[in-house]
Amino acid sequence: MIDSQQLMIKAEELLHRMSPEGRERARRARERKAARAKRLFKRMFWGALTVVAATMLWAGIVGPIGMGGVLLAAIALVLVFAGVLIFSSEAPVAPEQLRDVDLTRLPQQTERWLEGQRPALPAPAQRLTDQIGVRLEALMPQLQGLDPQEPAAQEVRRLVADELPELVRGYQRVPQSLRRQTSGGTSPDRQLVDGLTLVDEELKRMCEQLASGDLDKLATQGRYLQLKYKGDPLG
Structure with missing residues (x-):
């Protein structure tokens, strides 16, 4: 059957x-x-x-x-x-390595890492990782002339090298049998999708502000991932 x-x-x-x-x-x-x-x-x-x-x-x-x-x-x-x-074989990218990657290579390396995590994610999250990959590709040329020490560059690195990997790894720490279980009106699967949606929106905002040259606005108006997991393992 x-x-x-x-x-x-x-x-x-x-x-x-x-x-x-x-x-x-x-x-x-x-x-x-x-x-x-x-x-x-x-x-x-x-x-x-x-x-x-x-x-x-x-x-x-x-x-x-x-x-x-x-x-x-x-x-x-x-x-x-x-x-x-x-x-010439490419070694898998570890999330810890992303914090030390050169800023101009950070989007590409993050996309490589995210691609490796994709098979273990639910279908809605996979679609979002593909969209995030598009955002990262668009972000790469915009970082070429950005000083890595500028607050705007640190904002980009915080989201791409810290918050995005931690979101995915937090989900992976949840046992598979619990990922679809609802608690408090949500589930780990839903929380992952919500978090990836927020990352996608943030990347879109960053691309727009980098393209317009509004670095001060990018550095001062960044929204941190406010993911409230109410004490479950994903948090």
Whole structure:
């Protein structure tokens, strides 16, 4: 018998993939994949070129390399390719690392971390994380000329590197069996969605004020996440 709950989850996922947020998320994922493939190709190309140049130099100075030399060159190529693949792999982003990330790279790194948390979140929260990813992408170029010591920059870092990760991690600390249970008129699932909605609104406000150059307003009128969990584990 088909589990009706699983069927609803799959239907929600299908609808989400067809939504503007889902298509935008897929576009960003394709771009990241293409950029990574391009970096790998360039590193492999220069590594192979180095091995070939070294082989030709040896042959020109010492003499013919013979079959043994060809075999060594082939082994060197394999080692170069393996080394590029190993050392080019991206390690998972830990939320503690976000506090020390350079301001201009903070949105991208936060989006990478959030992408890793997405599968464990309920469907409404997944849609919000995709929308937050769009906001973070828009925020990235606006931070290029911002002094990291300015109050406006600290406001951005507080929201992106502290409050957003703590909100998601607080939800993850709640046992799965309790996440949908309602207490005091709300549930951990609902609290997560409400918190992510507030983060999304804050990011939108920040993008608008950075675009207008109103840094003083950004620094002095930031709203802190006022999430009241009434003593449950999510708080």
